[in-house]
Amino acid sequence: MAMYKGAASEAGRAMHLKKKREKALEELELRKKRIEEELKLSTMENKFAAHYDAVEQQLKSSTIGLVTLDEMKAKQEDVVKERERQLAQRQQERELQRQREIQKKREQQERQRRQIAALSFKLDDDEEEEEEEEEKDYDEEKEEVKEKAEVKENEEMKEKEETKEKEEAKEKE
Structure with missing residues (x-):
């Protein structure tokens, strides 16, 4: 990625925005993984579980x-x-x-x-x-x-x- 050329204060601002974007992307990835895990667990149990009725x-x-x-x-x-x-x-x-x-x-x-x-x-x-x-x-x-x-x-x-x-x-x- 090309380096920012300009005033030092603007470079600091650009870095701050870059970090903020990275943080938002990480949070988004965590949310996606959490949702995928929840969906995967619920569907796997329903599809491939042997019929075992614990209550019965x-x-x-x-x-x-x-x-x-x-x-x-x-x-x-x-x-x-x-x-x-x-x-x-x-x-x-x-x-x-x-x-x-x-x-x-x-x-x-x-x-x-x-x-x-x-x-x-x-x-x-x-x-x-x-x-x-x-x-x-x-x-x-x-x-x-x-x-x-x-x-x-x-x-x-x-x-x-x-x-x-x-x-x-x-x-x-």
């Missing part, structure tokens, strides 16, 4: 002898709810992993900014504003994850209460 298998292994229709339905509901909890927990773990990756990236950027600030007397206001916006976005995402976790916990508590009530009703009968 667990139900078969937990059922011994003859049981009434009501008991069978209750066990089936419990097994399905347990499977849903496991899937929700896996999803939550993925979200937490993604949040950790974002946090590591932010920490690395912060370290780089500190190193640059220690070496340079000039602070770029544009970069600081961008970092503040990123921090706000991160905080919002973090709040969303917390809210989702609270909702899931509430649902699990309700399900546990319902199962206890069903068991108590069966014992009374």
Whole structure:
């Protein structure tokens, strides 16, 4: 690439814009990869997975002898709810992993900014504003994850209460 010839201040501005473009391209590539991974995982499981119904298998292994229709339905509901909890927990773990990756990236950027600030007397206001916006976005995402976790916990508590009530009703009968 040809070198920029002109005033030093213009060269600095050109370098700043170049870095900004590179940063935007990197973020775009990360987003593309993340989307591709999500799509690839969902389609591969659907296309080539052997038919293995974990719910059905667990139900078969937990059922011994003859049981009434009501008991069978209750066990089936419990097994399905347990499977849903496991899937929700896996999803939550993925979200937490993604949040950790974002946090590591932010920490690395912060370290780089500190190193640059220690070496340079000039602070770029544009970069600081961008970092503040990123921090706000991160905080919002973090709040969303917390809210989702609270909702899931509430649902699990309700399900546990319902199962206890069903068991108590069966014992009374």
